Amino acid sequence: MTTITLAVLVPLLPFLGAAAGLLLGRTAPGFVRPLAVLPPLASLVLAALVAAREGGDAAVDAHTELTPTGSVPIELALHIDGFAALVAVLVAFVAACVQIYSTGYLRDDPRYPSYAALVSLFTSAMLLVVYSGDLIVLLVGWEVMGICSYFLVGHYWETPEARAASLKAFLVTKLGDVPFLIGLFALGAEAGSFRITRVLDAVASGGIDHPTVIALLLLAGVAGKSAQFPLHTWLPDAMAGPTPVSALIHAATMVAAGVYFTARLLPLFEASRAAMVVLAVMAAVTMAGSGLAALAQDDIKRVLAYSTIGQLGYMTGALAVGDRGAAVFHLLSHGAFKALLFLAAGVVIHAAGTNSLAAMSRMHGLRDRIPDAYWTMTVALLALAAIPPFSGFFSKESVLGAAEHVTSGHTGHAPGAAGWIVLVAGLFTAVLTAAYATRLWLLAFRGRGAEAPDHGRQPLTMTVVLWVLAVPSLAFGGLAYRALPGWFDGRDLTPTLLTSVLGTGLALVGGLLTYGAWQRTAALAARVPLGAVAAHPEEDAGLVEAEAIASHAPAYGDIAYAPDPADPARLLLGPLHRHAAAGFHLDAVYSALFVRPVQAGASLVRFLDREVVDTYVHGAAAVPRLLGAAVRRAQTGNVQTYVSALLAGTVVLVVAVLLVATGV
């Protein structure tokens, strides 16, 4: 088989798996699990083959015209360069892990068939985005991901949180997608083609007249999909979905799509210095804000969600300084360790029976119950905090190194201001990242108090996946930083000494500060009992998680917050803690800016419809009704009246005829 055939099969197999799963889900339950697991595995093998054949050499291009449009043609095009090949491997890898994990996690879920099919469809859409060489085909995958995320986040649609979260995820990403679509059309119109290669050629030859406008429009879509400030608010709420879905969305698919798209079209963004500065500011605000918010969250999954936003901020920061190699490098390593973090968090939630860190910190011996999750999560948290030699260290240092390189101002492709912004924010976020990673680890695994409840052994499918993911989290960065430049733009990804020392030092400072704060506050935990635990030893993990999410707001007063004085973040953040827990009230701002005006408009329209329009309708009905009443009054049923009217009419007619005939 040629490379192109293999590449076409990569997105096609999960799609067929999804179609078959949806069709056979009810009639043949025995096929559901193979149909869920095998297509991503096959895609993984094929994507690895494609990557091996491509090997970082010249990009593989193939295209066939999809439909004649009359103006700008839409083509079914493949464009596989080193970025696409490697990101596809990551997507297929994470998707396969998630599918295997889900067979254990949602073992008894009645909606597992549709869930697995949607995950496959999601994977397929992301692979389409990765491989597509045409912007419109890319948009198809982009939007399919949006609708799949809506369904998957709303998997537990019985709970109002999940319904609200799925709607929010859909609407917020659509808020970015509308300018994105306009930007794509503008780009296609100016470049004369939707093919990415032609667009980039047009950029290189200066054929784009309005790069700033187009870049900013596209940035809105990227911000929506990749959860960048100010469109990031859907991501923490999307934690209402099952944990494997969170892992898929956060590690490899949905959020990675925005970064990947920007990386592909980076020359377009580089053509506009304003867009690069906006990108840098967006990245900086996202990084710093999400780090503070992550430190204050009580829900373990929300901590990870905000950390995802922060890590995506690193990636967009790398793009803002014009180094897409660093961005995709961080995307790959982050994909591995973030998937591991989420999947491990799923195990922790199942074992603890709660998603609240405050409740976990009052539990003794959780790490002995789930040693696999404990060790793998430690690895992943070290990677997240960028402690050498874990993979996160290398990728994050490459980002910081690229930013530091730009600050000197000797580079033409990125403004020096962007470099300073990204560097300072990145270093500040390094402290925060280490702090919240340490806090998560301490609260989850070093709790003191009653014995953790026994939920039995975790399924083998779940624990094995954790160890599989732990390998790249541990070693990918160190092994890959020398080989990757050959796949990418060729720019060196080796950590520079200055940023490495600075970054690691700051990370250590953050970790130690948190440890110190925890030492002081942990004693308080025993005094304030807190927590609610959902215990279902016989049931699967998904049910426990759904109950834990549903009971968080009633038990602690808020979905993201717990009144826990033993939280070290309280000491570290001080008065900022309350605002950080609420995500700096951005939801309230959105509610004031969008939700309330829309609701007011809706009630106005409702008033107009009920009171004004209906008045006309009723008025229009009243006249015929009155006429009808009058006519009905004539229908007395009295035959004599009828005959009288008949004869009167006859007389009138006869007289009229006579008058006409006699010519009077």
Add this chain to the structure above:
Amino acid sequence: MTLAATTVAASGTPGFLSPTGVEIAFLLVGLVTLGAALVTVTTRQLVHAALWLVVALGGLAVEYLLLTAEFIAWVQVLIYVGSVVVLLLFGLMLTKAPIGRSPDADSGNRWAALTVAVAAAVALVWVVVDAFRATWIDLDGPAAGTTEVTGASLFRHWVLPFEALSVLLLAALVGAIVLSRKARADAGPAAPGKEGAR
């Protein structure tokens, strides 16, 4: 009237103001007939209405005689006065019509009816007078409606309709019997319930 007089004078026929004896008799009997008919449709006593109808029909029979239609006149007396009115009286009795003045003999429709009737009368009289004010019937010579003449024309020219009419009468007879019988058959079993309901 002057117009009519001049027309009459021009055509050489006798005018309205110089009636013959037959015309005077016709007018007087006609007035009686019309009066009896008016009483028939306005009286509050139902049985009196039937009796005034006899007067009106009898008056009409006299008018036929004056128009030299003898046979029709006798048939009129026989059938109308002899059988139809008797049938109507039977009908009144069978429907338990009140003897004496009944206050609700006329329906609420009477003013509309009066309007329509007066309008129709005005229109018809106007048309008839306008059309036939100068037409003269010559009643001299052999009578136009003796039994001999009528019988000859009836059995010479009108035999087939006459026979068909007999079939119609038979059908009406059968129909009347069926209506009465059916009603009685229905009334039998349903009567107690209806009586209770009433």
Add this chain to the structure above:
Amino acid sequence: MHLAYPAVLSALLFCTGLYGVLARRNAILVLMSVELMLNAVNLNLVAFDVWLSRAAKETLHSGQALTLFTIAIAAAEIGIGLAIVLAVHRNRGTSDIDKLRDTAEGPDAAGPGTEGPGTPAAGKAEATA
């Protein structure tokens, strides 16, 4: 004799009968009025027949023959009509025409005389009202 005399008398009689048909409440009185109208027509027929048999030498005597037929048909009509009135009287307990209002919509139709066969129709009319 002037033809106008019988013609005008006939017209007046006809309109008298018309008034009776429209204004009388009792069905039998209505039948009497119908008889009056028929007789008015008969008078017309006879008068014109006499006039035509003189003026136009018409020998068929169609007017008088038609009068005889009308009388016969009137006799048949009165028989059938009385049978119907009797049947209605037996079923409804009344022979008043303005109480037979089953064709009307609304509660007006549910008078005291509307039991029996008319009740389902009246009930339906009320249901649709």
